[in-house]
Amino acid sequence: MGKQSQYVSRQPDENGIIDWSDEENAVWRDLVARQLKHIPGKACDEYIHGLELLDLPQDRIPQLHEINQVLEATTGWQVAQVPALIPFDEFFRLLANKQFPVATFIRTREEFDYLQEPDIFHEIFGHCPLLTNPAFAHFTHQYGKLGLDATPKERVYLARLYWFTVEFGLLKTADGLRIYGGGILSSPGETEYAINSDKPERKPLVPLDALRTPYRIDIMQPIYYTIESTDKLFEIADLDIMALVREAMELGLFEPKFPPKDAA
Numbered sequence: 001m002g003k004q005s006q007y008v009s010r011q012p013d014e015n016g017i018i019d020w021s022d023e024e025n026a027v028w029r030d031l032v033a034r035q036l037k038h039i040p041g042k043a044c045d046e047y048i049h050g051l052e053l054l055d056l057p058q059d060r061i062p063q064l065h066e067i068n069q070v071l072e073a074t075t076g077w078q079v080a081q082v083p084a085l086i087p088f089d090e091f092f093r094l095l096a097n098k099q100f101p102v103a104t105f106i107r108t109r110e111e112f113d114y115l116q117e118p119d120i121f122h123e124i125f126g127h128c129p130l131l132t133n134p135a136f137a138h139f140t141h142q143y144g145k146l147g148l149d150a151t152p153k154e155r156v157y158l159a160r161l162y163w164f165t166v167e168f169g170l171l172k173t174a175d176g177l178r179i180y181g182g183g184i185l186s187s188p189g190e191t192e193y194a195i196n197s198d199k200p201e202r203k204p205l206v207p208l209d210a211l212r213t214p215y216r217i218d219i220m221q222p223i224y225y226t227i228e229s230t231d232k233l234f235e236i237a238d239l240d241i242m243a244l245v246r247e248a249m250e251l252g253l254f255e256p257k258f259p260p261k262d263a264a
């Protein structure tokens, strides 16, 4: 956000339909096929359940109205078509209104494995299954409302809580570690690494700690925070998060667990 994107969102026609090209549909097909092989035993049950409800097409990019039917019936959320990059104000306004922004472009094959800009595969395949989950949906809604009223500096802190939950959160279940973060679930490499690698640290989520943990968006995460079940997100959403943000601002950030960007 705030910087230039090489991507431009595709515009829907007057009926809200986007005319995706064969190549764009083929990229979706290949991304979905690859990721479906990686998620069994790694994605959380809530995600798998959401994926079943969404019943995403595997051979073409879904239209947003198809996603909306399922979200509407489960948690009352919607997806909203947006340009590749939107201002923070707009981002929070949409979430506060239970609208999940989806930039309607899909990555090129040159960036098949990882891109920093969230494309439609990341938003729909990564996040929308969990948006059918009431706890996740409530937390995301609450985050949007808080962010809308927050100062720019408070938003930077808030963003870390979002990062370590919605984007890169793990569950520690009786059956083992499971993923609910959409940043992981839309990346085959990180799906494997987050669950099976012994490199990253994994710690129980303490919201104040997450607010104080720096992150980089262009590397595999050196630390993940775990919660026991998605229901924990109900509890976190009902904390006085802004009081925690102010506390985090006073205490300052933890030492990064990664090298500075220039040295990497």
Ligand SMILES: [Fe+2]
Pocket (backbone or CB within 6 Å): 118, 122, 123, 127, 167, 182, 183
């Ligand atoms: Fe995301």
